Structures are given as C-alpha cells and as structure tokens.
Amino acid sequence: MYGNDFGSDQAADQHVPAPDEQAFAALLADEGRVEPRDDMPGAYRKSLVRQIAQHAHSEIIGMQPEGNWISRAPSLRRKAILMAKVQDEAGHGLYLYAAAETLGVDRADLVDQLHSGRQKYSSIFNYPTLTWADVGAIGWLVDGAAITNQVPLCRCSYGPYARAMVRVCKEESFHQRQGFEILHTLSHGTSEQKAMAQDAVNRYWWPSLMMFGPPDDDSPNSAQSMAWGIKRFSNDELRQRFVDMTVPQSEALGLTLPDPDLRWNEERAHYEYGAIDFTELFEVIKGNGPCNAERMAHKRRAHAEGAWVREAADAYAAKQARRTESVA
Amino acid sequence: MSTRDWPLWEVFVRARRGLSHVHSGSLHAPDAEMALRNARDLYTRRGEGVSIWVVRASDIEASTPDERDPFFDPAADKIYRHPTFYEVPEGVEHL
Numbered sequence: 001m002y003g004n005d006f007g008s009d010q011a012a013d014q015h016v017p018a019p020d021e022q023a024f025a026a027l028l029a030d031e032g033r034v035e036p037r038d039d040m041p042g043a044y045r046k047s048l049v050r051q052i053a054q055h056a057h058s059e060i061i062g063m064q065p066e067g068n069w070i071s072r073a074p075s076l077r078r079k080a081i082l083m084a085k086v087q088d089e090a091g092h093g094l095y096l097y098a099a100a101e102t103l104g105v106d107r108a109d110l111v112d113q114l115h116s117g118r119q120k121y122s123s124i125f126n127y128p129t130l131t132w133a134d135v136g137a138i139g140w141l142v143d144g145a146a147i148t149n150q151v152p153l154c155r156c157s158y159g160p161y162a163r164a165m166v167r168v169c170k171e172e173s174f175h176q177r178q179g180f181e182i183l184h185t186l187s188h189g190t191s192e193q194k195a196m197a198q199d200a201v202n203r204y205w206w207p208s209l210m211m212f213g214p215p216d217d218d219s220p221n222s223a224q225s226m227a228w229g230i231k232r233f234s235n236d237e238l239r240q241r242f243v244d245m246t247v248p249q250s251e252a253l254g255l256t257l258p259d260p261d262l263r264w265n266e267e268r269a270h271y272e273y274g275a276i277d278f279t280e281l282f283e284v285i286k287g288n289g290p291c292n293a294e295r296m297a298h299k300r301r302a303h304a305e306g307a308w309v310r311e312a313a314d315a316y317a318a319k320q321a322r323r324t325e326s327v328a
Numbered sequence: 329m330s331t332r333d334w335p336l337w338e339v340f341v342r343a344r345r346g347l348s349h350v351h352s353g354s355l356h357a358p359d360a361e362m363a364l365r366n367a368r369d370l371y372t373r374r375g376e377g378v379s380i381w382v383v384r385a386s387d388i389e390a391s392t393p394d395e396r397d398p399f400f401d402p403a404a405d406k407i408y409r410h411p412t413f414y415e416v417p418e419g420v421e422h423l
Contacts, residue, residue: 037393084373091370098354101336107356108332164353171374314334317358 028229033159036102044228047221048158049103050119051230053110056096058122060114061295063089065129066138074132081178082135088175092168099160115300123281124211126289133186133193133200139179141201141208141246147172148242149212157229180249187254194254201250202258209273210281212239218278243271336385337363339370341377349381357382 024041027034034040063086070086073079097107113119124142129135150172153165186197213219213235225231233241243262250257261274283289334356340349352371357363363382371377391399407413416423 035393087369087373091373094355094370095353101354106332167353313358313362317362320359320361 028157034157035159045103049100049105052096052100052161053119054121056093056100057114057119059089059093059096061121061125061299064295064298065125066135068129069132069135085175085178088171095164095167099164102160123284123289124207125295126284126291127207128291131196131200133196136179136182136186137200137204139175140183141204143172143175143179144246145208145211145242147176148238152232155232183253198255201255205257209239209276214278240270243273247271334358337382338385339367340381341371342379343376344378354385
C-alpha cells in the first residue's frame, strides 16, 4: 500500500543483494525517502518490519481495553464515539500491516507471529481498564504519548510507513480530545466521579511515560534507527516533550499527576519528573503484566471465531467468479 | 482457506468532484465487491471521498526503480520545454 511497487513476482524473487551501507547512506542523503523496491540493507528492512509489525499489532490489541467499555459506556453519545475510536484502531492496524507488506512480508505471517508470541505489541495494552475513567485516561495519556511518538514518524525515511503515519496522526487527535473530554467531565462532576478520574490518571501516568521506551543510555537500537532516519528524536527527548505538553493539561483538568518530584525547571525550561521504575516495564514486556495472557487469548479466539466469515467470503467470491465465467 | 489467499487491491479515492482519483492505500479482499466495501470503511470513514476505484495490485504494471535514470533521461536535457528557458525583453507583459 501507499505505493506497493508493482513489479512481477519474478522480480521480487531475483531481488539483488542489498547495497552497501555507503550507497544506501547516499540514497538517504539525496532523496530522504526510501520506496518499496529500492535496494536497502537487510538490517534496515528487518528493523522496519519488526517496528511496523509491532506497531500494527499494538493498534489491533489496543482495541481490547477500550472495547471492554463499549457495552457499558455511560451514554449513547459516549458509546457511538467509543465505537468510532475502536474502529479507527482497527483501521490503523490495517494501514500498518499494508505498509509492512511493501517490505515483502505477508500480513497473515505477521498475524501468526503475533499469535505465537514471536512478535510483540505495546506493553501499555497489558494494563486493565477497571473503570469508565480509564477510557478517558487512555485517550488523554496513552493516545497523547502515542501521538508524541508518531508525529515524527510522519517524516520517517521509509515512504510507506511515513504515509501511513500521516493518516494515523490525523485520526489520533480526535482520540486524545475525546479522552480529555471524558476526564474533564468526570473531574467537574460529583466528588466520586472526580476521584474515579484521579484514580485512572494515577494508574496510567507511569505506564504512559514508559511507552517512550528505555532511557537513552539503555536503548541499544536507537542510534542505528536514528542514523537510518527511521527515528528522529531519542526516547528521552520525546518523553520530555510529552511531559511538558501534559502537565498544563492536567492543571486544566484539575487533576494531579502522581509524581512528587514533578516541577518546572526555569533554567532548562522543562518539567522535571521523578525516576521511572523500568523494572516494571521489563516485567510487562516479559509477559508478566496484569493482562498479557488475557489479551493474547482473546485475540487468538477472535481470529478463530472469525474463520467462518473468511470462509464464507471466499465461497461467495468463488461462486461469483464461476457465474461470471459461465456467462462469458 | 484463509485470508492468506486473498489478493491485494490498490485503492484510489476521488476526494470531491473536479479532482482525480488519488492512491490512498491498499487492502486484502476476496473479490472486487468486498474490496470496494472494505475500501469505503477503511479509507473514507471521515467523508474523504465521493468515488472509489479498486484495482488488483497484480494487474498494475510499473516502471522499475533500477532503470529509473535511463527511463526518464530523455526528459532531463530538454529544458526548452519549460517557459523559464526563454528570454523575454524587459517590459513585455502577459507572456
């Protein structure tokens, strides 16, 4: 998608060996963008497949925590909005799988790798949505962090990924606002509603900060990714950007962020925040988060239970094709 | 059978009357009818289009990046095809 380059399958099979790093660096310097059938180093291709697939899986798994609240949304308006948002997440997953396929992989294989646990999705979706306010916190904080990460990806060196991200970012801004609005409504409601909003923010703040990944001095792949123009800013730079953006918004909400060390640093013109407990992040990545097993079980079940729909579509397409043939 | 076998379709969307169809992206679907419906749900959720084309990706023929330079070279040395090539005397307007 986004410009699959339409060579014959034969051409793909005869794909010439990857060019040396120097030729590729020259292409990046001259053109700034890499398109599907350009020669690219195997490591660049592999790194992109891993990142785009993980991103796609995250969009798909990310439907679950919010889907959990569709049937219990507090009003018809909220329910319609939440359904539209969850549908967007499915769309984002599909844009991204299509972008990954331009690198010569099959969506079906990527989905298999997710189901067998060989590929990951964002750890943030392994936290439960215990209350309605969590839907607000996810929109405001989780989608806010995601947008901070994703906006620079719109200028990523790989064309199909960058184009997918332009579309995703346009749609995400509604997601963040709807989350903010949910929390704003709750925090200006009864004291119980405000407490519920505060509790959700308390639980989602630190996991949201961890969405930016490990600190720069502990992020082995970042330097290569930046040299290739896939990543434009470091984990810590993006995390700081998110904190600076979010603190004033929390004040507008009348909610506090659960960090006693959070303060404005006049000299640096940034907010300082407390130390992040990354051992928790690594535990969740390893599979020991609160919902890892549940998310994967649900995903595998949904895929298996949808098999009859795929089979019916196949059967219908085959029947229509036969009819067209017999008429012709 | 599984989606593993579904062909890839390229989707082109006309944003509004008066504009051409522009490539929006791609999707998998078992047939053209499903490809159109899926394209509507995937690429026009916010009123982005008034008309959609879907084309099997395997039916598209494309120039290859490898021969990009020789293929497009003939245009490179014909700068007289651009209006800026010509000298216009001072004071001549509407030209």
